[in-house]
Amino acid sequence: MIGTLAALAAVAWTPLALAQVSDEAATAGAQGQLLADCFKGQNCLAKRTAWEHFTDDLPSCMLAARVWWSPRPAGIPVTLVTQASAERLDQLRAQCATWRGPLAAALYLPLYNPSSHELSAESKQKLQAMVAGIDELFQKSESNNSGSSCQLRLILLYELFADQKAMVLYPVNSLRNWARLMADTDLLTNIDVDMIPSVSISEVLGDAAQRAVYEEGCRTGSVYVWPAFETHCAGALYADTVAVQGKGSLPEALKKCLRRMRPKAPFSHNATNYDKWMTATEPYDITYSPQFEPWFLSWRWGTLWYDYRYRGYGKNKIVQAAAMNASGTTWRVSPDGYLVHRKHAESRVRKEFLKAKFSKKDMDALRGTVYEHVESLWRATGQELAAGSYMARLERSFTRCMDSLPWWKREQGGGSG
Ligand SMILES: *[C@@H]1O[C@H](CO)[C@@H](O)[C@H](O)[C@H]1NC(C)=O
Ligand SMILES: *[C@@H]1O[C@H](CO)[C@@H](O)[C@H](O)[C@H]1NC(C)=O
Ligand SMILES: *[C@@H]1O[C@H](CO)[C@@H](O)[C@H](O)[C@H]1NC(C)=O
Secondary structure, rough: HHHHHHHOOHHHOOOOOOOOOOOOHHHHHHHHHHHHHHOOOOOOOOEEEEEHHHHOOOOOOOEEEEEEOOOOOOOOOEEEEEEEEHHHHHHHHHHOOOOOOEEEEEEEEEEEEOOOOOOHHHHHHHHHHHHHHHHHHHHHOOOOOOOOOOOOEEEEEEEEEEHHHHHHHOOOOHHHHHOOOOOOOEEEEEEOOEEEEEHHHHHHHOOOHHHHHHHHHOOOEEEEEEEEEEEEEOOOOHHHHHHHOHHHHHHHHHHEEEEEEEOOOHHHHHHHHHHHHHOOOOEOOOOOOOOOOOOOOOHHHHOOOOOOOOOOOHHHHHHHHHHHHHHHOOEEOOOOOOOOOOOOOOOOOHHHHHHOOOOOOOOOOOOHHHHHHHHHHHHHHHHHHOOOOOOOOOOHHHHHHHHHHHHOOOOHHOOOO
């Protein structure tokens, strides 16, 4: 089997992306093929995204160009779930290097396509270039014989836009959900692609006795937060080094280029209680505080979905954490693992969001901005949470897909509790 790894990798093209279905589809991994099938038969050219789709909270039409699914056995039975745009493939490579289990990522390409009846030559070219880039990453990862890196499961999703302005609306929560559909382990951890998991996470979860403790906790309603750090000097490679060197190296690193995540926004991560974590050897409980946005290990069958309406920038992860808290989650912190932020260029939509936020203009004047719409969604979500009626909004195409995947049927998923 080892010799035919590449050929066994799932390969599935949508007819829209490329006219011919590749021969390799016949030998595609069954799971990857089932996922690819979810995207067939849509006419997304007729439903190209415009700005109003966002302000009216309409789901967008998403297409899959290709699925890659490593046939290698899971190194650890825990799936890291993430999403990335084209320019972040290098971050994905770095995550893969310190993760030993399946790494499921939804990769995204927005395409401005003026025509409503055909894919432009430029769109096709961009798709093909991205397929080639991802393919190279996948093949390199598959042929890496160091034996300790992740098993990639990738889907390249693309969205057609009628309106160039709307292309900043990165559908982060939809992508997180689609990526999670590639997880078939009971444990998963959603970690944004710019965060590098410490090697110690894979080590502790690779130990059956230690993993059993996490499993029991997650199965019974706890999640385990990974404390997050960022760098304020040195480059991306420094972050990679800190992730490898282990918790014992952190006191020294904190005197150099490492610091706690987002010190200027303590509500994001301070609830983790970093002081306690530095000396903790056992998991400990923490209290959720408003706008906490941790990354954590959780039970696949108990992790709430992400609300697709939040896209572009702002509140997307916070909403899910708030809903998890409202549903009675016990928040615990893992003493073993941590994450290190890997520096990257700031996105344009983030800059615009923050500019609107700190503009001192009132919401009327900001109508039509990402900031204004996300804030209004957040207020409405807060009311629903308080009333106990909030449910993350999911696209119908998404739930239909989930229903078609055998590993998402509870009785076959090995899930209980
Ligand atoms: C191979 O895997 C090792 C260990 O995970 C990693 O450090 C290295 O960068 C990988 N090489 C490639 C070419 O991806
Ligand atoms: C951060 O958390 C610590 C420990 O829980 C607490 O003592 C401190 O007041 C918090 N700081 C901020 C700025 O919230
Ligand atoms: C988190 O959930 C608990 C238990 O349901 C609740 O008492 C608490 O008010 C929530 N915290 C916030 C900040 O909403």
